[in-house]
Amino acid sequence: MRKVAVVGVGMTKFSGKQDKTAVELFAEAAMDAINESNLKPKDIQALFMGNALGDFAEGQAQPQAFAADYIGASNIPANKYENACASSSAAFRDAFMWVASGFYDIVMAGGAETAAKMGTPLATRTFAMASDSRYEFPSGITFPGVFALITHLYAKKYGIPLEKLKHQMALVSVNSHYYGARNPKAQFQKEITVDDVLKGFMVCQPLQLYDCCPFSDGGSAVILASEEKAKKLTNKPVYVVGVGQASAGNLLSQKEYLPRLRSRELAAEQAYKMAGLSPKDIDVIELHDCFSTATIVALDSLGFFEYGKSGEAVEKGETKLGGKIPVNPSGGLKSKGHPIGATGTAQIYEIVKQLRGECGERQVEGAKTGMTDTLGGDGGTLCNIILKRGW
Amino acid sequence: MEHKLSFKEYNEALKQNKLLGLKCKQCGTVTVPPRIACSECTSTDLDVTELSGKGKVQTFTTVFVVPEGRESECPYVIVIVELDEGPWLMGNLTGIDPKAVTMDIMGKRVKMGHAVFPGDKYSAGDEARPLFSLEG
Numbered sequence: 001m002r003k004v005a006v007v008g009v010g011m012t013k014f015s016g017k018q019d020k021t022a023v024e025l026f027a028e029a030a031m032d033a034i035n036e037s038n039l040k041p042k043d044i045q046a047l048f049m050g051n052a053l054g055d056f057a058e059g060q061a062q063p064q065a066f067a068a069d070y071i072g073a074s075n076i077p078a079n080k081y082e083n084a085c086a087s088s089s090a091a092f093r094d095a096f097m098w099v100a101s102g103f104y105d106i107v108m109a110g111g112a113e114t115a116a117k118m119g120t121p122l123a124t125r126t127f128a129m130a131s132d133s134r135y136e137f138p139s140g141i142t143f144p145g146v147f148a149l150i151t152h153l154y155a156k157k158y159g160i161p162l163e164k165l166k167h168q169m170a171l172v173s174v175n176s177h178y179y180g181a182r183n184p185k186a187q188f189q190k191e192i193t194v195d196d197v198l199k200g201f202m203v204c205q206p207l208q209l210y211d212c213c214p215f216s217d218g219g220s221a222v223i224l225a226s227e228e229k230a231k232k233l234t235n236k237p238v239y240v241v242g243v244g245q246a247s248a249g250n251l252l253s254q255k256e257y258l259p260r261l262r263s264r265e266l267a268a269e270q271a272y273k274m275a276g277l278s279p280k281d282i283d284v285i286e287l288h289d290c291f292s293t294a295t296i297v298a299l300d301s302l303g304f305f306e307y308g309k310s311g312e313a314v315e316k317g318e319t320k321l322g323g324k325i326p327v328n329p330s331g332g333l334k335s336k337g338h339p340i341g342a343t344g345t346a347q348i349y350e351i352v353k354q355l356r357g358e359c360g361e362r363q364v365e366g367a368k369t370g371m372t373d374t375l376g377g378d379g380g381t382l383c384n385i386i387l388k389r390g391w
Numbered sequence: 392m393e394h395k396l397s398f399k400e401y402n403e404a405l406k407q408n409k410l411l412g413l414k415c416k417q418c419g420t421v422t423v424p425p426r427i428a429c430s431e432c433t434s435t436d437l438d439v440t441e442l443s444g445k446g447k448v449q450t451f452t453t454v455f456v457v458p459e460g461r462e463s464e465c466p467y468v469i470v471i472v473e474l475d476e477g478p479w480l481m482g483n484l485t486g487i488d489p490k491a492v493t494m495d496i497m498g499k500r501v502k503m504g505h506a507v508f509p510g511d512k513y514s515a516g517d518e519a520r521p522l523f524s525l526e527g
Contacts, residue, residue: 121460124458133514134398134402135520138507138508138518138520140458140469140483141469142457148454149451152497202453202455203456204454204455250424252478
């Protein structure tokens with residue numbers, strides 16, 4: 001297996017509803033990534049694109065073919081990845097494997113989504129399609145609903161009074177907005193307080209408005225190249241040193257593990273093992289904070305803190321810049337936004353920028369190794385990627 | 392390979408208030424919702440069995456922001472129940488003010504009825520789900 005590097009990244013500003021299509025958003029990000037890589041569109045040998053709900057948002061299936069053509073990479077093989085919110089992380093992992101195998105030298109992975117365009121009722125309906133349509137949706141499950149169920153399980157399992165857990169969750173959202181306010185690409189560039197979070201309207205008990213990420217429009221793209229090509233293209237290659245992916249059935253099938261997500265533990269184990277690294281080696285992480293509880297659950301399972309203790313770690317500031325593990329300096333899904341097909345490679349974008357030292361006020365000083373964590377559905381897909389500076 | 396219990400058969404039975412599952416002849420585990428293989432040992436040597444529909448609430452949420460088409464049901468309570476036979480099942484909770492449900496509900500015993508989601512333009516027809524209520 002060959003070494004593979006990320007040689008260029010691009011992303012649009014994430015936003016609420018706006019006028020561009022998913023293909024247009026993807027193309028903006030893709031051209032930035034191509035230009036940063038000192039490549040031309042015709043140099044891209046294949047496209048792996050995440051897009052989950054284009055059928056519903058725009059009546060557009062197989063956007064990847066139109067995206068490849070639109071950016072001038074006409075006629076290359078182009079595949080779409082639909083792994084709900086983890087779509088472009090799954091695309092990235094497959095792109096990595098094709099380059100690592102030697103089949104391709106230069107591949108683009110990315111994604112785009114126009115979820116905000118759908119409006120809240122349709123977006124809530126279509127996001128719920130990533131739950132089990134036969135055994136979960138008839139009860140009216142929604143994505144905040146899934147994490148609300150998990151939040152109550154978490155509070156009970158670890159004996160944390162709900163009020164205390166809610167305070168820890170509020171701090172997660174406060175941190176997200178603090179960093180989002182320092183990221184020009186973020187959907188929300190505004191700080192909030194614990195009080196703001198606790199006064200928000202109830203979405204799914206106990207999750208209030210600011211416990212939840214928004215519906216978003218946006219695109220992101222990255223270029224992966226073999227080590228040999230990467231060395232010619234850039235003096236700052238960021239190597240993909242570990243990847244992991246796992247799946248799981250509906251929530252009910254996960255009864256032995258919840259509130260832990262088994263798919264995360266398996267994916268993370270694969271990524272750490274492949275990289276020969278452990279949680280203490282990770283300098284910065286972009287993790288899947290679709291809901292405030294999700295951050296706490298993820299930090300437990302990724303091995304950064306003991307099970308049930310990640311909320312306390314948030315309270316102690318251990319997830320901020322300068323803490324034990326800086327979490328979501330981009331603002332995360334909560335504040336940067338969550339255009340689901342674009343989210344995974346936008347996390348890669350942030351980690352690459354962090355490792356290159358290009359993040360200004362939200363820079364994690366001296367970051368050499370970073371990780372991403374992307375969740376699709378209620379544990380249905382989980383991807384972890386570990387990236388390392390190559391200079 | 393044939394299904395021992397298809398979604399359609401499960402759904403039709405639930406509409407008659409009968410909860411069907413699968414009992415593994417190899418390891419004795421009860422699987423519900425149905426799968427083509429035992430949830431514990433993956434054996435396909437399974438018998439269809441009728442379950443009690445009784446169990447304990449494991450977790451809950453009250454939903455205030457609902458999917459398109461479910462507006463008339465808002466707010467509603469979703470519960471995951473551990474059935475006396477072991478498996479977890481998702482359903483709604485009735486007979487209680489949705490806004491008054493707290494974590495105290497967790498661990499309470501419930502019995503099962505059913506309600507039918509009539510389907511929308513995205514779904515593949517109607518789908519029944521358990522409608523739980525507190526026992527006693």
